[in-house]
Amino acid sequence: MLLALLAGCSSRHGSGQEGVPVAQEAGAPARQLAYEHDIEVETAPDRVASIQAAGLAACRAATAAACTLLASSIDGKPKAGATLKFRARPDVIPKLIAAVSRNAELARRSTRAEDLSGPIADSARQLAMLEDYRSRLEALRSHAGNDIEALIKVNHELADVQLQYEAADGKRALLAQRVETEILNVAIGSERHQPFWAPIRRALQEFGGHLSAGISTAITGLAYLIPWLLLISVLGWGGRRLWRWRRGQAMK
DSSP states (O other): OHHHHHHHHHHHHHTTOTTOOHHHHTTOOOOOEEEEEEEEEEOOGGGHHHHHHHHHHHHHHTOTTTEEEEEEEEEOSSSOEEEEEEEEOTTTHHHHHHHHHTTSEEEEEEEEEEEOHHHHHHHHHHHHHHHHHHHHHHHHHHHOTTOHHHHHHHHHHHHHHHHHHHHHHHHHHHHHHHHHSEEEEEEEEOGGGSOTTHHHHHHHHTHHHHHHHHHHHHHHHHHHHHHHHHHHHHHHHHHHHHHHHHHHHHHO
């Protein structure tokens, strides 16, 4: 059965069936790229929340099929900032970037791509193999007749193949989603737009906490140091007594 399966798979892949493009067999495979974008915008601290809201609104306006919010966070004072992560169609990505950078300064932008051509081709071949194997098992079941033992074995194998097929199909769908949509990571900061006195004011506000932390660190260090001081004192006293004894012996 397995030998027949392998032979059937070879013939099907050679003819370009079951989702394997003929162009790949002709030596010109289409590259399947999954893109991910990172942008960083800077704005005034009091505008961080509104810019984040603008990005969320732009995603909602694009409908759930075109844009999905994957993550969102916001930090308050003293360093106001927010992050957003979207999965969206390629035509929606520029709209999202425009929404979050409309009232802010675009400080950084980068794009990276992952070539999924290999995994997608492997997934297609696995699905074709499993589908062909499933067809052969169904044919065996139809010829089993009243052989109960054979029917049980074939049905068990069919159930196992079906589970493998569903898992492989889920993986294929995930890979297709990564190619058909893109990831956008947005970081909204306010460090460059803080007033001149903001760091000084923040340092003064945190002075008490830093002072108490420094005192607690010093006390902890002293607690570790006292045993060593005692040990060194005992060793020094013993060494001095020994030196005096030896000196007295030498003088006699």
